[in-house]
Amino acid sequence: MATSGKVIRCRAAVAWAAGKPLSVEEVEVAPPKAQEVRVKIVASGICRTDDHVLGGYFPNIEFPVIPGHEGAGIVESVGEGVTSVKPGDKVIPLCLPQCGECCFCLNPDSNYCIKSHFSESQNLMPDKTSRFTCKGKQIHHFLWTSTFAEYTVMPEYAVAKIDAAAPLDKVCLLGCGFPTGYGAAINTAKVKPGSTCAVFGLGGVGLSVVMGCKAAGASRIIAIDINKDKFAKAKELGATDCVNPKDFTKPIHEVLMEMTGLGVDYSFEAIGHKDTLTAALASCKPLTGIYIHLKVLPSNFSTSQQVFMLLYQYSISLIIHCVYFFPFLGWKTRDSIPKLVSSYLEKKLNPDLLITHTLPIAEVNKGFELLRAGKR
Incomplete structure (x- = not known):
């Protein structure tokens, strides 16, 4: 040229x-x-x-x-x-x-x-x-x-x-964004057909997780966001349920427990907030639940006793992948x-x-x- x-x-x-x-x-x-x-x-x-x-x-x-x-x-x-x-x-x-x-x-x-x-x-x-x-x-x-x-x-x-x-x-x-979210479901979590997934945060990465969960054959994909305007797109891409934490007085992980019985098989956090990180962990099914963290860890995050207790109590598999680095x-x-x-x-x-x-x-x-x- x-x-x-x-x-x-x-x-x-x-x-x-x-x-x-x-x-x-x-x-x-x-x-x-x-x-x-x-x-x-x-x-x-x-x-x-x-x-x-x-x-x-x-x-x-x-x-x-x-x-x-x-x-x-x-x-x-x-x-x-x-x-x-x-x-x-x-x-x-x-x-x-x-x-x-x-x-x-x-x-x-x-x-x-x-x-x-x-x-x-x-x-x-x-x-x-x-x-x-x-x-x-x-x-x-x-x-x-x-x-x-x-x-x-x-x-x-x-x-x-x-x-x-x-x-x-x-x-x-x-x-x-797309390969990160899609890959979190397909490659990292290895979502199994018939499983139940929760996706916290419906930005580009979170919606890509929804697509990955659907492609993997998940039977239930629960999309969580405080912005209800995201729900139509989430359902178009494969979400079966959409939940706005602002619609409830109880903690969102309790809502998910009531919806699923024992919790979800896979929980994806695609926001990067301390509260949603803890809620996503607590939403996992005991013993077999897998948690995948996709966003940059919040600046006020510390590996607190609460997080360790959740991991110990429920025997959750913790997979942290910060998008910025990895x-x-x-x-x-x-x-x-x-x-x-x-x-x-x-x-x-x-x-x-x-x-x-x-x-x-x-x-x-x-x-x-x-x-x-x-x-x-």
Whole structure:
């Protein structure tokens, strides 16, 4: 392409400091170095984790930074040594890389990678420099993806090539939220046919859990949220019951116990609040219940005596997966994301139903307002 090897000037949503709105700026995006890929981002979802970044929730994120990690785009150019993709390929950036060489990638039972943010800072590229500048200042990367930029640069092992027929404005959801929620049911919990599931929180991840539970053959899927506007979509995606805790004077776990007799087989917490974490634990069936935590642990959370007593009393299996650190539950990303895209094209998956609004990059802050208002 004509831009290969050159600096590209484009728009990006920059977070200059914690607690401030994003600012859409002209940024310079340097060419990719060896083993790197520069991608033209066509579409990006907004994830609650991006909102946590803006709020300064994560002390290891450095400002200024370009957030975004749920995108899809087209390879513009590649650096020396890149062999898995070429200019013109459609790709999904991976906020959980798959280097293919570390002990975790070589373990068939793990989808972790030593190159992930949990082990290695992704505020800069692996050579500890940035490919972004704005107004003469270095801008940090986010999870090596930074999909709130019209062009971004990533290591080759943080990019998955997908089918050329894929609609990028739809499959961008496969960059984080959908495979995390769907995988929590299919891969992590291994929901069994005929079982009963409770899903706390009906955002994008929670609704994806609902889809995963339905695909696994659960006979009863109880969707819990204080926003009743979420219920129609939850039922469309497979929920059999919808419960608003505000409609009851008793604790929600007691309500679920009355609905199910002994509790649910699988309980998924997709909110990240201390109270719902405890309620989701208490909703599990004694001895055999499995609890899966999907969201970033709340800042006021501590492994309190109450939580330990619940685990001891009911012998609940506890599985904690914080989305920010460890998304894509059970999927080896570079291997699995192209397969998920193929399943989407074959109409075996329909994450389109999760899309509520489509906005231009200039209105990115409006997107976050909708997110915070529970309208997405």
